Amino acid sequence: METVKRSTFKLLFYLKKNEPKKNGNVPVMGRITIDGIAKTFSTKLDINPNNWDLKHGRVLGKSTQALNINLKLDNIRGRINKIYDEMLKDEGFTTSQKVKLSFLGVGVMDDAILQVFKEQNEDFERMVNKGKRSQNTFYKYKIVYNHLKNFIKERYHRDDMAFRELNSDFIREFDFFLRIDKECTHNTVWVYTMPVISLVDLAIKKGLIRKNPFENYEISMQETNRSYILKENVEKLMLLRLSIVKYELVKDLFIFSCFTGLSYIDIQKLKWSNIQSFFDGHQWIISRRKKSDVASNVRLLEIPKLIIEKYRGVTGNDYVFPVPSNATCNSHVNKLVQEAEIITEQKVTFHTARHTFATMFLTEGVPLESLSKMMGHKNISTTQIYAKITSQKISKDMDLVSYKFAGMEAAFSKMEKEVII
Known part of the structure; x- marks a missing residue:
C-alpha cells in the first residue's frame, strides 16, 4: 500500500504569488496529484513570500507565526492523507478530485x-x-x-x-x-x-460510521451549589406586606414554586387542564416537564391551592397564571428578598424556589423517591444532590454549636488519657 501511495499520490504546498494582498502576503495553496492528475485548493492561509521554504513547502524560521502556520499545514496534510487512505481502503480507488472535494466538505x-x-x-x-x-x-x-x-x-x-x-x-x-x-x-x-x-x-x-471516535472521551457534570432558602424564610416571604404592589404576582409565583417544585417554564405553561382530582380525592398537578418531557405529578397542598384560586379567570385563557418574563421574575425576587430581609450565602433567583421545594420537603421527611417523581427527574441521582445539601446544612448547624462543648471534650480527653496510662 505504501509503495502504491508514493508512486500515485502527492501533496504539495506552494505560493500563489500573482495574487498578493495589500500587506504583501500571498496565499498558500495545496495541490493534490493522483496518477498524474492534479487538483488545487486554497489552504486559507497566507504568508510573506520571503519566509517560504520552496524545497520543503513550509514557512522558514521558528517564530510563533511560522510554527502556527506549519502546524496547520501538517494538520491539512494529515487529514488529506487519511482521506486518501480511507477512500482507497473502502472503494479500492480514488481520484485527486474526490480527495479534494472530501477535504473541502463538498459532495459528502x-x-x-x-x-x-x-x-x-x-x-x-x-x-x-x-x-x-x-x-x-x-x-x-x-x-x-x-x-x-x-x-x-x-x-x-x-x-x-x-x-x-x-x-x-x-x-x-x-x-x-x-x-x-x-x-x-x-x-x-x-x-x-x-x-x-x-x-x-x-x-x-445510521451506518455512516462503524466505530465511535469519541469512546475514550469522558466528561461529567460537576455539582454546583444550588441556592435555596429555609422554611422560616419562605414563611417570611408569604407574610410579607409589600411596599410595591407590582411585586405581588412574582411573590405568589415564587411561593407556588416552593410548594410544587415547578420551574419557571413549567409554571408558565401550566394549564387548568393539568389540575385534576386524583384517586385519593386530592387535587394534583398532572404534567410533563417542559425541559425533559418527564412526568411531574405533584399533589397540591392548601397554600398552592389558595394561590391558584386567587388567579382564576385572570388570564382569560387555559393558562393558570399571567407569568411575566424570566428576567422580570428574577428582578422582583431580588427586591422581595431585600424587603423580607432574608440573608443567604448565594444569590436568590426565581429558580431558587424549585431548589427550596426539594430541600424543604426532604428535610420534612418526604422520601427521596417520592421527591424525584414530583420534580420530574430522569434519574434519582439528580435528586440525591438535594439530600447532600440538607446534610451539609446539618453539618454547618453542628459547627455553630460545637465550640460550646469544647470544655467537656477537653476534660473527657484528659480523663481517657489518664485511664490509658
Whole structure:
C-alpha cells in the first residue's frame, strides 16, 4: 500500500504569488496529484513570500507565526492523507478530485457532521413550533451548532467534515476550544459537548460510521451549589406586606414554586387542564416537564391551592397564571428578598424556589423517591444532590454549636488519657 501511495499520490504546498494582498502576503495553496492528475485548493492561509521554504513547502524560521502556520499545514496534510487512505481502503480507488472535494466538505454533505446537525435542528424547530419541545433547548442547540461550525472553520479550515474523518482528537480539541477560546465553564462545556456526542451515536445507528471516535472521551457534570432558602424564610416571604404592589404576582409565583417544585417554564405553561382530582380525592398537578418531557405529578397542598384560586379567570385563557418574563421574575425576587430581609450565602433567583421545594420537603421527611417523581427527574441521582445539601446544612448547624462543648471534650480527653496510662 505504501509503495502504491508514493508512486500515485502527492501533496504539495506552494505560493500563489500573482495574487498578493495589500500587506504583501500571498496565499498558500495545496495541490493534490493522483496518477498524474492534479487538483488545487486554497489552504486559507497566507504568508510573506520571503519566509517560504520552496524545497520543503513550509514557512522558514521558528517564530510563533511560522510554527502556527506549519502546524496547520501538517494538520491539512494529515487529514488529506487519511482521506486518501480511507477512500482507497473502502472503494479500492480514488481520484485527486474526490480527495479534494472530501477535504473541502463538498459532495459528502449527506453524511457530514454539520449537515446532519443542521437537519436535526430543523426537525427540532418543527417540534418546538408544535409545542412538543422546549424553545430554550432549541436555542442551546443553535449555540452549539455555531460553536462547532466556528471550530471546524478555525481548526480545520473546512466548511464541514464527514463523520468518518472524526477521531478522538476532535472532541478533545473542541472541548479545549470551548474552555479557552469561548471561555465556557466546565458544566457549560459538558452541556455543549453532549449534542455532538449524540450526533456521533446517531451516525453509528445510521451506518455512516462503524466505530465511535469519541469512546475514550469522558466528561461529567460537576455539582454546583444550588441556592435555596429555609422554611422560616419562605414563611417570611408569604407574610410579607409589600411596599410595591407590582411585586405581588412574582411573590405568589415564587411561593407556588416552593410548594410544587415547578420551574419557571413549567409554571408558565401550566394549564387548568393539568389540575385534576386524583384517586385519593386530592387535587394534583398532572404534567410533563417542559425541559425533559418527564412526568411531574405533584399533589397540591392548601397554600398552592389558595394561590391558584386567587388567579382564576385572570388570564382569560387555559393558562393558570399571567407569568411575566424570566428576567422580570428574577428582578422582583431580588427586591422581595431585600424587603423580607432574608440573608443567604448565594444569590436568590426565581429558580431558587424549585431548589427550596426539594430541600424543604426532604428535610420534612418526604422520601427521596417520592421527591424525584414530583420534580420530574430522569434519574434519582439528580435528586440525591438535594439530600447532600440538607446534610451539609446539618453539618454547618453542628459547627455553630460545637465550640460550646469544647470544655467537656477537653476534660473527657484528659480523663481517657489518664485511664490509658
